[in-house]
Amino acid sequence: MTTLFATAPATAEQLFDTKCEQEKLWWKNEESEQILNRGYLLKGETVEGAIERICSAAAQRLYKPELKEAFKEMVERGWMSLSSPIWANMGTRFAYFMLQCSCA
Numbered sequence: 001m002t003t004l005f006a007t008a009p010a011t012a013e014q015l016f017d018t019k020c021e022q023e024k025l026w027w028k029n030e031e032s033e034q035i036l037n038r039g040y041l042l043k044g045e046t047v048e049g050a051i052e053r054i055c056s057a058a059a060q061r062l063y064k065p066e067l068k069e070a071f072k073e074m075v076e077r078g079w080m081s082l083s084s085p086i087w088a089n090m091g092t093r094f095a096y097f098m099l100q101c102s103c104a
Contacts, residue, residue, distance in 0.1 A: 024076040040087035050087060051075050057091030 028047055041050050051072055059068035074080035082090075 022077055027078045036087060040084065042092065053091035054082065054086060 025047070033047060036047055036050070041047070042053075045053070055068050055071035055075065058071055059065050071080070075082065088094075
């Protein structure tokens with residue numbers, strides 16, 4: 001009899017390695033691209049280009065350029081979800097207009 005625990009990774013390193021094999025941009029599909037193209041991407045920008053713009057700007061703003069690739073990894077793998085103002089404004093001349101979202 002096989003149980004859930006019999007197939008689970010034995011160590012934290014194995015668990016992390018398993019998660020790292022997750023496909024990048026698994027969340028990118030026709031629907032997500034349509035949503036992002038309705039005002040979140042710059043004219044002619046791709047989803048990948050937007051991720052590059054956002055991660056570069058975030059790393060630059062923190063004065064930590066070495067974080068750019070880590071940010072890209074987290075976004076591409078779906079480990080970090082970006083808010084609407086970040087998609088639309090981060091890394092643009094309008095970035096200083098970013099406001100915190102509040103739906104309440």
